[in-house]
Every structure is written in C-alpha cells, then in structure tokens.
Amino acid sequence: MHGEFKVPGGKLVVVDLEASDGVITDFRLSGDFFLEPDEALQAINDAMRGVETTTDARALAAHIQRSLPADAVLVGFSPDSIATATRRALHRATGWSDYEWELVHPGPLPPLTHLALDQVLTEEVGEGRRKPTLRIWEWNEPAVVIGSFQSVKNEVDPEAAERHGFRVVRRISGGGAMLMSADSIVTYSLYAPGELVQGMTFADSYAFLDEWAVLALQSIGIEASYQPLNDIASPAGKIGGAAQKRLGNGGVLHHVTMAYDMDGDLMTQVLRIGREKLSDKGTKSAAKRVDPLRSQTGLSREAIIERMIGTFGELHGLTPGEITPEEYARAEQLVAEKFGTDEWLYRVP
Template sequence: MAFDECMLRWHSQGKIPPTLRFYGWSKPTLSIGYFQRAKTINFQAVEKYACEFVRRLTGGSAVLHDDELTYSLVIDEHDPSIPKSVTKAYYILSQGVLEGYKNLNVPCEFAIPERELDKERSAICFEKPSFYEMVVDGKKISGNAQTRKQGVLMQHGSIPVSLDNNMLFDLFAFSSEKSRQRRKEQFAQKATSIKEVTGKSYTYEQMKVAFKKGFETGLDIHLSPLKLSEEQWKEVQELAHTKYETDMWNYYTTKERETIATAN
C-alpha cells in the first residue's frame, strides 16, 4: 500500500510516467477501505490465519488478498484519455482488466452495459457499486477502487485466481454463527474466481503475462519496465513504517483519529 501511494506521489511530482504495477502477496492479507471501521473485523481470526491487515488509500469494502494478481496504475487525472466521471474513467482503464480475462478465456463483462454509460445520470447514480463490478454469469469476479489526489488518478484492483470463503468469513465479526453461515452462502452466489469459472489454476507469472498483454491491448499502449532508484525504495519503506504499519492508520478512520487527537 505504501508503494501504491508513492507511485501516486511520484507521478504528481513528475518523477515517473503513467505507470502500471503488478504485485502479489507473501501472506494472506485483509485490506479495508479508507472509510471502513475496523470494529467489523475479527482480529482473533486474523491472528489465527497469520494474516496481515492494512487500510487502503482507496475506499470500498474489505478485500482478502491471497491467491491473486493485484494491479495498480497511476495517470494524470487531466490526461485527455481520462474522463472526469469516476465511472467512465473506471470503464476506460478497466478495459485492460477485461482483455486480461479474455486472454485466460474467462467470459467476463461489465455489470453495467456500455450503452448505459452514455446516458445522462446524476453523479450519485453513476457511482452506484454495480457500475464498478466485472461479472461472469452475474457473479462478481474482481474488486477495484479509485482515488484522485494531487492531480493524479490511481486505480488498483484485486484479480483472484481462487477464493477461500471459509477464511474470508472467519475474518469478520457476526452476531451468530448462523448469521455468518447465511452470509457466506449468499456470498457464494454473488462472487466467483478464475479457477471456479475455468477449472484451472494459474501462477503469478502466468497471470502477470495475461494481464500485461490485456492492458496493452485494452488501453492501446506499450509497456516498458520502470526501475526505481535506491532513494525511491527507501521512500517506500519509510512510508510503510511510518504509516501503513501503524495501528493508528490501520485501526482507525480519519474521524476516529481526529477524535483521539482531540481527546489527547
């Protein structure tokens, strides 16, 4: 998460060009959205599964990152190719995700048809969650989020190869086991993964190749490697240590942190 934020900062400062990053996870990690309250998390289960826990810079709900490819990209929000509408910008940038799935023979599509994007709607209606979903047979297959800061649009997303629903639902606090089981069964009807759809599993390298080609095709771009300086790597590590590894950032929302600061 520190790396993603540094990418946003560097692009704003003109230190790196528009950049696409792929990464994976050494341990299962639960990330929660910028505005999400941590009290919904079962931290005993987080410890039981030896999970990492982190708050994202972007909004949305909690995501369990495990057997997946994760991507992040940064681009000037005033770039001629980037619409001002959040939903339309998402649609443009996610063409790369769509093409990546095609490379794996996964027949996914946007939950909201392209024709709907051209209709005049209020900003609130445009930002309904269903506009942000990529689905297969009506089931969500990837999670994505955006933020715009310092003149830069950052979008990152989770592309799961497989889902561990048992672990996922153990990581949340429920009023009863019956409620947990009911929600888990409902989730299974609403979400899917590449392995469930295709019956195949893929390595991180195979996923990276498929989605790198997907972004090049979907966005009509050519990607070339970006090498970071030693100073930039140190900046990532420093931000991770001072922000994303801290309890104050991870366990409390901005409002909660402000309340704590006032009380002190």
C-alpha cells in the same frame, strides 16, 4: 478542442468543438457508433451550439437527449458518452496513447510496503518524475486490506484473523475489504496523470481504466464484464473489485484485486460480510458471490498475469521499468510514519 471517449464494451465517440466567451460556438460529433435516423446527428450538433462550457456532464446528457428525434436509435453509445467526450474536449483531456507506459513487477513485498508504494508511485506520476505505470503485485504474507473509510471492528473478526495469521492493514483508497494471501489473488495498480480521466465521472473512469483488463479476461475465455460501480464480473459471479484515489498533485491511483483461488469459508470467517452488504447482489452467500479465476480458466496465476500484461501492451504499449531505490526508501518511511501505525489503522475504529 478535441475529445474522445471509448465506451467500455461499446464504440468510440469523438467530439470536435470551438468555444468563445464561455459558450460552444461550433460542435461536430463523429465516431464508429450507429445512429438512426441520419438527421439525428445534425440535431445533436445544432443543439450543442450555444451551450455554456461550464455545463456539467449530467446536464449535457439531458440536453442531448431532449434534442434527439423521437424515433432516434443509438447503438454503442449514449447521450452520457457524448457528454463525457464533450467534457474531455473542454478540459483538453489526454488518451492512453499520449503516454509511454512502464511495467513494474517486483517480487513479493510485505503488505505495508505494497500500500505505501501505491502512495509513493502515485505521487511520483503526479509530480511528473515517473512515467505512467502499471504495477503487478506479488504477496507471500496473508493480510486483510480494508478501505480508507471502513471500520476495523465492523469489517474484520480479529480473533479469526489472528488465528489464521492475517494482519489487518488499511489502504489510501475507498471501497471494501479484501482477503489477500500468496497465490490466491491477482492485483494490479495503475498510476496515471489526472488528464487521462479528465472530464469523466468517477463511474466512467472506473470502467475506462479497467477495459483492458476485461478484454484480457475475455481473451482467455471468461465472459467478463464491468458491473458499476467497481466490479469485474462474469455470469458465474464476481471476479474482482476496483478502488481509486486521486491526489491533489494530479496523480491518479486505480487498483484492482481479482480472486484467483479463493477459500470462501475462510473469507466468511475472517471478514464480517453482513446481510446489508449482500442485499443488492442477488445472493445470500458471500462465499458464492465470488467466482475465482482458477475455476473459470484452469490456468495458472502466472499465465493469467502474463496474458493481462500482454493485452495492456498490445493496446497501449508497455516497456519494462523498475521501482527506484529512492521510491523504496520513501515507501519504508511511510510504513514507519503512517501505514504501520495504529493511528492510521484505527483512524476509523
């Protein structure tokens, strides 16, 4: 069995193992990481033989840590990343290059259609009817998009939202509220098979699925990095946040919204961002917490999106695709039956 895990911002960790009767019988660790002393590699390999294949990632990492010599130095990887690669080997996980990725980038769509398409396209990938897909969103209507488990009244000031023309809608993924308006954000969705993140913790999968975006931002001069659990940030402040939903049919939705040209005052009027939300962010101002891409780069929104698409294609391959009429029709059905209903919007009042 073979498993790989590219540590976001770090090195590639590769595990080749054999197992029999629920126990690892042979284990070989390799990669482009740095490890001292040399004997530490053999110590890890020896320690992993005899470990039960059902051992979870946390326990594997602890076991690996205990096996290391006292003077061991690991650079570019960690016991956690070895554990992740091991779990991916045992689950026969796939990599980016195992798939043909498609790009869909239609023109502006209504907010509810965007949310419904996220469900439809994730289902289609999970069922194997659609290739894994990167979708870039375009907006021409203002909206507040709240997370699946958020309370409407706790997150949004309804009078301010109505006064400024923002419709409140709810997505299928968790996470926080986002203020969306034309030319102010960069949003993308990844629709992937579950095998791509097999064996990863949720925290690992967030960083793994967005490493290409961080590299794209770095290529245009932003000191971007991933901040657990789900933020893309720079020294100047937060750039954007990710959210994820995994469906029962194996499809994975991972989407990110980044601020391009944010109106901080408007955001604090429409969204209720309390002290508790900011308590661990090192700032007392919600408006100052986020730093838009426009101010950091001076580039147009279109130029940033072009660089992101180019980076994804260079790393993983990308061919043009289209959303089918059948997928659009299913999305509009979901708007009528689910996303556009009060039952869905106020499922958490």
